[in-house]
Amino acid sequence: xxxxxxxxxxxxxxxxxxxxxxxxxxxxxxxxxxxxxxxxxxxxxxxxxxxxxxxxxxxxxxxxxxxxxxxxxxxxxxxxxxxxxxxxxxxxxxxxxxxxxxxxxxxxxxxxxxxxxxxxxxxxxxxxxxxxxxxxxxxxxxxxxxxxxxxxxxxxxxxxxxxxxxxxxxxxxxxxxxxxxxxxxxxxxxxxxxxxxxxxxxxxxxxxxxxxxxxxxxxxxxxxxxxxxxxxxxxxxxxxxxxxxxxxxxxxxxxxxxxxxxxxxxxxxxxxxxxxxxxxxxxxxxxxxxxxxxxxxxxxxxxxxxxxxxxxxxxxxxxxxxxxxxxxxxxxxxxxxxxxxxxxxxxxxxxxxxxxxxxxxxxxxxxxxxxxxxxxxxxxxxxxxxxxxxxxxxxxxxxxxxxx
Numbered sequence: 001x002x003x004x005x006x007x008x009x010x011x012x013x014x015x016x017x018x019x020x021x022x023x024x025x026x027x028x029x030x031x032x033x034x035x036x037x038x039x040x041x042x043x044x045x046x047x048x049x050x051x052x053x054x055x056x057x058x059x060x061x062x063x064x065x066x067x068x069x070x071x072x073x074x075x076x077x078x079x080x081x082x083x084x085x086x087x088x089x090x091x092x093x094x095x096x097x098x099x100x101x102x103x104x105x106x107x108x109x110x111x112x113x114x115x116x117x118x119x120x121x122x123x124x125x126x127x128x129x130x131x132x133x134x135x136x137x138x139x140x141x142x143x144x145x146x147x148x149x150x151x152x153x154x155x156x157x158x159x160x161x162x163x164x165x166x167x168x169x170x171x172x173x174x175x176x177x178x179x180x181x182x183x184x185x186x187x188x189x190x191x192x193x194x195x196x197x198x199x200x201x202x203x204x205x206x207x208x209x210x211x212x213x214x215x216x217x218x219x220x221x222x223x224x225x226x227x228x229x230x231x232x233x234x235x236x237x238x239x240x241x242x243x244x245x246x247x248x249x250x251x252x253x254x255x256x257x258x259x260x261x262x263x264x265x266x267x268x269x270x271x272x273x274x275x276x277x278x279x280x281x282x283x284x285x286x287x288x289x290x291x292x293x294x295x296x297x298x299x300x301x302x303x304x305x306x307x308x309x310x311x312x313x314x315x316x317x318x319x320x321x322x323x324x325x326x327x328x329x330x331x332x333x334x335x336x337x338x339x340x341x342x343x344x345x346x347x348x349x350x351x352x353x354x355x356x357x358x359x360x361x362x363x364x365x366x367x368x369x370x371x372x373x374x375x376x377x378x379x380x381x382x383x384x385x386x387x388x389x390x391x392x393x394x395x396x397x398x399x400x401x402x403x404x
Contacts, residue, residue: 037289038388041104041112042119046387047285048100049077049116052322053390054283055098059321060313061395066224066274068401070311070394072202072350074120078131079200081113082153083343086133086145086196086336094327098319110152117153120384120391124260126206127382127391130177133157134170134190134197136344139337157336160197164189170199174349178203185312185349194344196333204352204382204392206258211358212236215306221399222376224274229400232306233375234354238362239302241372242295249279254372255295256302259359261386265291266304266372267379274377274397288381289388299363300370304354309394309402312349319346352392 038047053073060069077099084095096102106112120127132155135141141159150156160166167186174185181203190197212234220228242255250271256264265288267279319328333341382392396402 037286041106041108042116042387044104044106045109045112045116046384046389047289048104049074049113050285050288050383050388050390051100052077052098053393054285055100055322056315056318057283057393058280059318060315061280062277062321063318066397068309068311068394068396068398070309070350070352070392071348072127072129072200072204072392073390074117075129075131075200075202076315076346076348078113078117078129078153079133079198079346081110082131082133082149082155082157083196083198083333085110085149085152086333088332088334091327091330091332094324098322098324098327114152116387116389119387120389122260125262125384125391126204126258126260128178128181128203130174130182130199130201131155132173132199133336134166134199135159135337135341136190136192136194136196137162138193139195139339139341141337142335145335160190162192166190174199174201177201178351181205182310182349182351185347190345195342196331196336197345197347198343199347201349202392203350205355206260206262206264206382207355208358209257209259210236210240210360210362212239212302212304212356213362215356219303219375221305222272223398224272224377226398229398231399233303234306234356235301235303236362237301238299238365240297240299240362241302242292243298243300243370243372244291244295249282251279252372253291253295254300254302255292256304258382261384262391263292263383263385265381265383266374268372268374269377272376276377276379276395279379280395283381285388285390288383288390292383292385298370299365300372303371303373303375305374305396305399306356307352307354307396307399307402309353310349310351311394312347314345315348316343316346350392352394 038044182201216232218230219233221231245252251269331342377397
């Protein structure tokens with residue numbers, strides 16, 4: 001993978017970061033470092049679930065061109081990994097390749113994922129997830145599969161009874177798992193005799209390390225080809241970030257630290273554009289890990305939209321873009337039911353909020369010379385720093401359209 005070329009023309013950044021820059025060149029140079037980026041089972045699993053997430057996000061973003069799109073990939077990975085336990089050896093290999101597990105060579109794959117899920121869902125990180133398999137009433141389930149999934153992931157697949165009460169039951173379970181924050185995952189009954197259905201959901205409300213002093217100030221947000229919209233912004237002077245500019249991707253990137261070893265990366269195009277294809281295509285676990293080691297410390301006047309959003313979609317049609325066309329045609333879920341069963345839906349819903357609170361105040365030094373105003377379409381991701389796992393990713397083209 002081509003390394004990001006940062007044009008660090010910001011004198012303030014360079015003055016803050018010369019010592020890091022002097023040593024960082026040795027650490028980040030050469031091909032060997034790429035091999036060593038992910039060295040433990042947890043970081044390798046984090047990279048695999050992230051690369052699956054970036055691939056899925058690209059497929060979703062291309063389908064929903066020039067619109068707001070959001071995804072919590074790790075919850076989708078959890079749902080599909082549960083499903084993989086019900087497939088034949090060949091079906092499992094196909095699904096593992098799409099999930100990027102074929103790169104792991106991990107004999108304890110399920111235990112590693114279980115541990116990763118437990119780690120990223122610790123209360124301080126602000127993430128809650130739900131992932132479960134539901135079977136149509138026409139299928140005669142194999143109880144061994146139910147027990148295996150429950151033993152490994154702590155959630156038992158569920159046989160549906162059919163009709164509107166299934167919607168209520170599924171929605172209530174998702175709401176319970178996400179602390180009441182993800183509501184109405186399903187708005188209509190699943191088709192009768194639909195086979196196997198999976199649901200995945202996530203809610204994120206992380207807290208910043210450094211608080212914002214101003215919240216709710218109404219500012220203009222530029223919209224591609226449209227009239228600017230007025231939205232609430234969180235603002236703070238002398239805000240500590242890591243920062244860099246990428247001339248190839250024509251964007252400026254900041255990394256903002258959140259509590260419990262979580263951070264937000266914001267990719268802000270130089271121009272007002274909703275076409276972020278080039279940027280979206282660049283995203284990989286390796287690329288983002290590279291960023292975390294390459295971006296340089298700075299203090300900036302930071303202006304960031306106050307996000308409150310909810311987004312839902314059926315991800316099933318996107319699986320063909322991930323190389324699963326043959327698997328979808330013949331899912332071979334012979335360990336789930338005595339009858340032929342196919343995946344009928346992959347419903348996914350996410351919700352997210354950002355709040356100005358943090359556990360420390362910014363520096364009282366003189367006003368920063370740099371400004372980072374997220375006042376036009378942008379892309380962002382939430383990442384668990386200890387594992388490198390991608391928790392949440394979104395493209396915001398018009399925050400006025402967001403709702404929770």
